[in-house]
Amino acid sequence: MNNKPELLAPAGSFSKAKSAFQYGADAIYCGTGSLSLRSRADVNDEDLKKTIEYAHSIGKKVYTTINIYAPDNMYKDIEKQVKMLKSINVDAIIASDGGVIDLIRDIAPEIPIHISTQANSLSAHSANFWYKNGAKRIILSREMNKEDIKNLINNIPKDLETxxxxxxxxxxxxxxxxxxxxxMAGRNANIGDCAQSCRWAYNMYIEEANNPGNIMPVEEDENGTYILSSKDLCLIKEIPEICEMGITSLKIEGRLKSEYYVASIVNAYRNAIDDYYSAPEKYDYKKYLKEIDKVRTRELTTFFFNDKNNRDFQDFSAKQYNQEYEYGGMVQEYNEDKSTVKIGNKLLAGDQLEIIIPHQIKPVEFICDKLWDGETDEEIDHINPGVLGQTVKMHLPIKCNQGYIIRRKKQI
Ligand code: SF4
Structure with a gap:
């Protein structure tokens, strides 16, 4: 069996990074300043320094992105940013522009370079080109299928990571x-500012050419028309096959996602990978998918992984899939009697809650029989999310660490 792959999670802030690590990520990636794709998910320099120090103290890694395609007038800022990243010991920079890569090699040759998926490396030829030009790792293009990936791995140097x-x-x-x-929005995806316009609802009309003004709407259903919206990638069923390919790192997308989402998805894949390595013959993806289903927002697809001719990856319905569960809160302080929980949504006495336990796929379910106000300690029957960081107290059925996430079953 190949070495266990790294599980790599998105983290748009220090607290998201802590959640990702707690729930089993080996490494996280995040943006820096305005120099990465997803610029609205960037962490500031202080937060990044804190994240790297914390990650290194627990034996984990932090990769940062400078994966924009940069015009010349941005190079001064990029140079400053690379020097800063060098000073705080970042574990790798994810880049895609040849000019940016050249600059990193010049001023910080000790920082490993990961070639961003934005560079669209689809072949061993392309991977070998980047290897000769200083790449430590290639982030494979999402448009590859499993045969392409196997072929690439078999035709690149052993020390080039994938x-x-x-x-x-x-x-x-x-x-x-x-x-x-x-x-649509004046926000350029190629410098990290995508507004995800492809997921918007579009109204479509036809107009009879010989009868101007006779406009007829063309709609798929009452929600409108989502002709450009893609499903979300999910390769949980394929984890055994992926592990057997000898990939170095498995990446979860979503730097704008919440702690709740990151923790839930990381925990599902952490368990899937570990379970496969401890008992490959018993691998059954359904229990991991059940957990993924609780946080997903779109239909899921394997995209091109199993079939390059797959056309089933558009989500025309805009249906919401996470109707049953929502984020409840995060444990701040455990106490056998009453624990403090930072709330994320409305909570009511009598709610059905679940604690997501790191490295355990089945959450602990319980009924929250009583609630106390986190400030006054007065018993209450419900609490609405108001001020940021608002807390509540409740009995927890098991000992919990700070940062454990509580999920709430919505009352229909
Ligand atoms: S396809 Fe959608 S998500 Fe991708 S860059 Fe374009 S608008 Fe953004």
Whole structure:
């Protein structure tokens, strides 16, 4: 069996990074300043320094992105950013522009370079080119199928690492090379500012050419028309096959996602990978998928992994899939009597809750019989999320660490 792959999670803030690590990520990736794709998910320099120090103290890694395609007038800022990243010991920089990569090699040759999926590396030829030009790792293009990936791995140097996406949003365009968001919202996807315009509802009309003004709407259903919206990638069933390929790192997409989402998805894949390595013959994806289902927002697809001719990856319905569960809160302090929980949604005495336990796929379910106000300690029958960081107290059925996430079953 190949070495166990790294599980790589998104983290748009220090607290998301802590959640990702607590629930089993080996490494996280995040943006820096305005120099990465997903610029609205960037962490500031202080937060990043804190994240790296924390990660290293527990034996984990932090990769940062500078995966924009940069015009010349941005290079001064990029140089400053690379020097800063060098000073705080980042574990790798994810980049895609040859000019940026050249600059990193010049001023910080000790920082490993990971070639971003934005560079669209689809072949061993392309991977070998990047290897000769200083790459430590290739992040594979999402448009590859399993045969392409196996072929690539068999035809690259052994010390060139590979990383592939296993879960999360996919682009309607070729891995982010898209001007839709720029056109619709003035937010350029190629410098990290995508507004996800492909997921918006579009009204469509036809007009009879010989009868101007006779406009007839064309709609798929009462929700409108989502002609450009993609399903989300999910390769939980394929984990055994992926582990057997010898990929170095398995990546979850979603730097804008919440702690709740990151923890839930990381925990599902952490358990799936570990269970496969401890008892491959018993691998059954359904229990992991059951957990993924509780947080997903779109239909799921394996995209091109199993079949390059797959056309079933558009989500025309805009149906919401996570109707049954929602984020409840995060344990702040455990106490046998009453524990303090930072709330994430309305909570009511009598609610059916679940504690998501790191490295355990089945959550602990319980009924929250009583609630106390986190400030006054007065018994209450419900609490609404108000001020940021608002807390409540409740009995927890098991000992919990700080940061454990509580999920709430919605009352229909
Ligand atoms: S608008 Fe959609 S397809 Fe275009 S870059 Fe953004 S997410 Fe990708």
């Amino acid at each position: 990383e592939m996406f296993i879960h999360g949003a996919i682009c309607w365009a070729y891995s982010g090379r898209c001007y839709l968001s720029d056109y």
